[in-house]
Amino acid sequence: MIPRYSPSRLQTYSSCGMALYLEKVKKVPLREAVWFVQGTAVHEALEGYERSFRTLDPAAAEALYVAAWDRELAAAREKQPDESMWMVGGRKTLATDTETRFQAGIQQVHGYIDRNLPGDDLAAAELIPGEAAVETGFELDCGEFSVLGYIDFVREEKSTGRLIPEDWKTGRDVPADPYQLATYKIAVEELTGEVVEWGRFWMCRNNAPVQVDLRKYTKDMVRDWYQQLHNGVQNGVYLANPKSCFTCTVRPSCFFAA
Ligand code: SF4
Known part of the structure; x- marks a missing residue:
């Protein structure tokens, strides 16, 4: 079976490779x-x-x-x-x-x-007629590996027909990287054949959306991010980045913990 990756695995790898190594390879207590x-x-x-x-x-x-x-x-x-x-x-x-x-x-x-x-004008899309697009599963074929995940919610702007993938966040921080929403953009485009220009985070802490412009992201670009992850995993490259150690699940097992 070919390796499968997810947006969250890419996010973990890019923020601290050691965290991914300790959790997924060493399988230390979390x-x-x-x-x-x-x-x-x-x-x-x-x-x-x-x-x-x-x-x-x-x-x-x-x-x-x-x-x-x-x-x-x-x-x-x-x-x-x-x-x-x-x-x-x-x-x-x-x-x-x-x-x-x-x-x-x-x-x-x-x-x-x-x-x-x-x-409201922005409500559930029906990627399958009669079903609200909640927890929409996808798998992107990237050749020697695939990328799979579930999209919390796909909205449709009813007045224009625009599709907008959305992730619900209960924490404080808006992700600084584009990995998750750009992956969702490509997934929704492949599922529907429609062009996706915008994504959103719904920030539950202040009950407000954060809109993210996704127009510049292409499948080649997104595939390349996961290719870097794939190459790193295949070659055992896991660099520590002791920046977010306070909320790191593997911290008690980490030599580099700040
Ligand atoms: S404790 Fe810090 S350095 Fe160690 S894995 Fe976690 S984030 Fe990385």
């Missing part, structure tokens, strides 16, 4: 964080809302969030029972961080629904 639980739970609620073509009422979306939160938190605790291996924000305790993020996730779900109402 740190956990409640923000991962929050992210998954918010995604499930937004997914349910958009999959229903915005007919799901806010209380039902919140119930989806709570169910996903309970399930994910229990699974994460089982996977990593050692509390010293849990990252927390600032000087908070794990208990405080858990409660704060649980409430923040609820606000993010309601905030999204308030800003994305039924009847």
Whole structure:
């Protein structure tokens, strides 16, 4: 079977190759964080809302969030029972961080629904008729390897027919690299035959989109990024970049940790 890569693997490799090496090659124990639980739970609620073509009422979306939160938190605790291996924000305790993020996730779900109402011009595309384009899977054929992933949401601007891939972010930072959205652009173009010019991040922390101009990215350019990743992995090239060590899941096993 040919190697398969994802946008998140490319992002990890480009931000710190050592993090990818320790997680995927050495398979060291990973740190956990409640923000991962929050992210998954918010995604499930937004997914349910958009999959229903915005007919799901806010209380039902919140119930989806709570169910996903309970399930994910229990699974994460089982996977990593050692509390010293849990990252927390600032000087908070794990208990405080858990409660704060649980409430923040609820606000993010309601905030999204308030800003994305039924009847808005920007709503779910139907890449398959009758189905909202949520968690759209794709696989890009790049010859000796492929790139696969899932797009959180593809919007259609109903007045123009423009398609806009979107990633939902529950964290603070807007990604500085183009890897994820440019990959989604090529994926949506291959799935639909339509030209994609813009992508978006929906930043749940402030309930606002960040638009990203994707017009300059081509399939050759995107394939070349993954070719660099492929070459690095094939040749065992994993450079450490000790810049984001505080939130790094493999930090306890890393010689280079800042
Ligand atoms: S602790 Fe820092 S240097 Fe080590 S893998 Fe993580 S980000 Fe890279």
